[in-house]
Amino acid sequence: MEIDELVERARTRVPYYRERYAGRGRLRLEDLEILDKPTVMVHAEALREDDADPEQLIAFLTSGTTGNPLPLFHYRAQRARCSMALWGARRWYGVSAARAPWCRFRGLYNLTDPRTVIEKGDCLEFYALDLSDDALAEYFDRITRHRPVWLQGRPCATGQLATWMVERGLVGPDSLRLVELTGELTITADREAIARAFPGAAVADQYGSQETWPIAYQCPEGNRHVFEDNVLLEIEGDTGEEKVLTGHAIVTNRHFTAMPLLRYRTGDIVTLDRRGCRCPRGGPVITTVHGRAADHAVDRSGGIEYTSFFQTLIDHVEQDLPGSIRRFQFVQQGLDFAVTLEPGARWAPECVERVGSALDRRFPGRRVAFEVRPTRAQTAAKYRPFIKVADPSTEDGIR
The missing domain is CATH 3.30.300.30 (ANL, C-terminal domain)
Known part of the structure; x- marks a missing residue:
């Protein structure tokens, strides 16, 4: 959806924008105030679109690692459309939606099932409730037998498994092509351990948030390419004159209309390079994620x-x-x-x-x-x- 169309839809169909900008007429994105998480928490109900079809909505909470889980609503079709950008990026590493099986190493507790290993069709899921030697041995055994094409995980949990493997001279299955890290900053020691434990696989960061969904993906050159078809990424205070700048990431998802968070401050400090990357993939890149602004x-x-x-x-x-x-x-x-x-x-x-x-x-x-x-x-x-x-x-x- 074009940004101007997205803003106009929010102005006319979302109570928060309709009331806050009453009498302003047609708006441009730059006319809107920047949203932050505390504001969204207070106005969560008013940020939902009028007459949203509940049958088409996905409702969930953010992880709450900043102290306050945020309730979110997305249309299923729009979230699925955003996910296609991820599959496009995974193809850089020879992984496509048609290739299975795969693994997910989750850092969050599974609140509905006490098991730490769950098979869901082609996906083998691990929940990092237990990172003891015995548990890591089981995870390694299950991965070896499952023979995934790609593995997605929190860097910390995946890094601890990888370190355990390296210390014992173990390597992952030769079927694995990609280890996708997401959900937190990746420290160098974890990245190096993962690369050694899974020598046949590339290691790449997926950068995003529950509020905005995927923002960027790391290419083999090490830069995170912004999904420009999915999001508009601004750096707070940008005058448009600098090619490389560092500051608060301000993100607008181009597709989300059920609960549109327009100009949402993610809480991260990043460096954006508009000059692009040495690889053939175009567009601006995030060269560094410096961490949470609060930290x-x-x-x-x-x-x-x-x-x-x-x-x-x-x-x-x-x-x-x-x-x-x-x-x-x-x-x-x-x-x-x-x-x-x-x-x-x-x-x-x-x-x-x-x-x-x-x-x-x-x-x-x-x-x-x-x-x-x-x-x-x-x-x-x-x-x-x-x-x-x-x-x-x-x-x-x-x-």
């Missing part, structure tokens, strides 16, 4: 750093001391840091000094406390490499 470290002068900064810091240490750090987490409370480093196969004690020195240079005057131990297994919650503690009374330790 940022602050220095004494008020300067901020997002999650990508801490991954880059660890990557630099790993360049000189490869295999030393498996996973990590930084927690900032006030101006001080608590850092957990999970030892890798080639742990070097000097990693603590290297990470501390890097924090000294960027955040002078802060205090830092280190723990060297395994990070807690991630199941239902998304893996968070960085956590900002706003209220010390709510802190319950490093997760």
